[in-house]
Amino acid sequence: MRAVRALTGNAAAAYGVKLCRPEVIPNYPITPQTIIIEQLADFINDGELDADFIPADSEHSAMSIAIGAAATGVRTFTATASHGLALMHEMLYAPPQLRLPILLVDVNRSLGAGSGIWVEYNDSMPERDSGWMQAYAEDAQEVLDMVIQAYRIAEDPRVVLPFMLCLDGFILSHTVERVEVPGQEEVDAFLPRFSPLNRLDPEAPMCMNMAVSPTHAMEMRYQLDRQMERARQVIAEVDEAFGKAFGRSYGGLxxxxxxxxxxxxxxxxxxxxxxxxxxxxxxxxxxxxxxxxxxxxxxxxxxxxxxxxxxxxxxxxxxxxxxxxxxxxxxxxxxxxxxxxxxxxxxxxxxxxxxxxxxxxxxxxxxxxxxxxxxxxxxxxxxxxxxxxxx
Missing domain, CATH: 3.40.50.920 (Rossmann fold)
Structure with a gap:
């Protein structure tokens, strides 16, 4: 059943994630993202979300855990900001090439010497060439709605790529707005259960992330580029379907x-x-x-x-x-x-x-x-x- 709540952008992200039923949530706190992870921890503690909550020792480790979890075929979520995203940089290149549709929420914040905790996009923009889809939300309602759309887009068999949803630190992450939260049954009807292309399974062993020689590496990159191109149509389709199901659409790209x-x-x-x-x-x-x-x-x-x-x-x-x-x-x-x-x-x-x-x-x-x-x-x-x- 739908409910109207007063939510910050961070809380809206957490509510959206809960409705999508992820099974693994690796995490490491960093301002101004921490509230997302705290809210999800509360959902799990209160029995509202059945997921493994895994505190990591760094953002690099959090993304590494997310990669391992997604490789076993489960829906996975994590969040970060600023220097945390920079620390993840090494690992961000693996999910696109392994075709792991992880959802990452980045709460935009400046970084580097002399930086503060306030918003700018110099954390997420350098990652636009890592193979992740990357979207920017305008308000808390769009944050919640795009979390739901993001999983359906990322897990579509025509795409199967990770998704980075960006929201402005403090201006959006900590500002309270009116947000309509869909009912669980509505989201379950809109978002199918995750059906991975491949997964690590002891009963059916396979290799993942092995070294690739120059005879095949270029073709892998080309396929990734084509997947990103195919995502354009899927994004438009999902936005239209979301509008019909929930009464809100955002225009696609x-x-x-x-x-x-x-x-x-x-x-x-x-x-x-x-x-x-x-x-x-x-x-x-x-x-x-x-x-x-x-x-x-x-x-x-x-x-x-x-x-x-x-x-x-x-x-x-x-x-x-x-x-x-x-x-x-x-x-x-x-x-x-x-x-x-x-x-x-x-x-x-x-x-x-x-x-x-x-x-x-x-x-x-x-x-x-x-x-x-x-x-x-x-x-x-x-x-x-x-x-x-x-x-």
Whole structure:
């Protein structure tokens, strides 16, 4: 039976995981993710979830345990953030190539010397080429819903890849929102029992993760690339099916807002989308033809969908909450590559780094630069918004 609850983004993730009935949950705590694991521990302790809860000695070990568990053919979940994801890096490359559909929730947080505990995407963006599907949630409801969708997408026989769901640290992870929690019977009907392609079984021995010579390694990578490409269709199908079952859908790989007659538009992801949407509403009320493209997935990247969405635009901006320290942010480089030859002028807009506040005025400033670009004015290819003092 459905219930409406007041949940943080972290709690929404935990409720979504519980409804998916994972059997193994290896874990290691790190701020701002810890509440997810604590909530799941409570569910297990209270008899609401039948799962093995395995405290690890590090995030590297947590992912190693997840790999071992998934290899035996059971639904597996873990969560981390920031330096924890960085410590997992070595092990992240195994699940895609072993075809293990593990779900990992990353609560985005800055990392490195001089970093804090606040949100930026420099933890998850470096992992976009590891073979994991990677999605970004806007609010707590989308977090819960995407946990459920993620397992169905990842375990689909056409995909069978691990899934990384990212949510903004503190802004989303610790903010309480209204969330509709589906009933267990509804989720059971939507999410089939996990049926692994292969599994470790003493009665039917097999080798996993053996060394692969140059005669076969390239073909393995090619197959992984094709699996990621096939995931695009599955993501769209699952989102549509979820909408029919639960009354909510999110557009698949990307979503658009007031793009029908837009002349300029901004690409956003994560919680910033909600703030940018307010800016769009204000500018529309002033008679300006602006629109918004919500990028939901970094992997697989929505190449065709994006090219369709930007048709007719006079200028396009890309919001980046991370930076490659080579002038541009990673989302911008992906977008520019995808839209090569489209003729749409594209500029990068870096903001919110290290948890810096993003205001409606921040996005109005971005749109002001886009309007100047659309009118033929000179605009920097990359602008940092909200810097303190003269830089």
């Amino acid at each position: 990307l979503d658009t807002y007031l793009m029908e007659d837009a002349e300029i538009a901004l690409i956003t992801l994560g919680t910033a989308t909600s703030t940018a949407r307010v800016a769009v509403d204000e500018l529309r009320a002033e008679g300006r033809k602006v629109g918004l493209i919500k990028l939901r997935f970094m992997r697989p990247f929505p190449h065709e969908e994006l090219r369709e969405a930007v048709k007719g635009l006079r200028a396009l901006g890309v919001f980046d909450r991370s930076v490659s320290f080579n002038r541009f942010g990673p989302v911008f480089t992906e977008v520019r590559s995808s839209l090569y030859g489209s003729g749409v002028p594209i500029t990068d807009h870096i903001a919110g780094i290290g948890g810096r506040d993003l205001k409606v005025s921040t996005f109005r400033d971005m749109f002001a630069l886009l309007e100047r670009s659309a009118s033929g004015g000179r605009v920097r290819e990359c602008t940092w918004h909200g810097l303190r003092g003269e830089m």
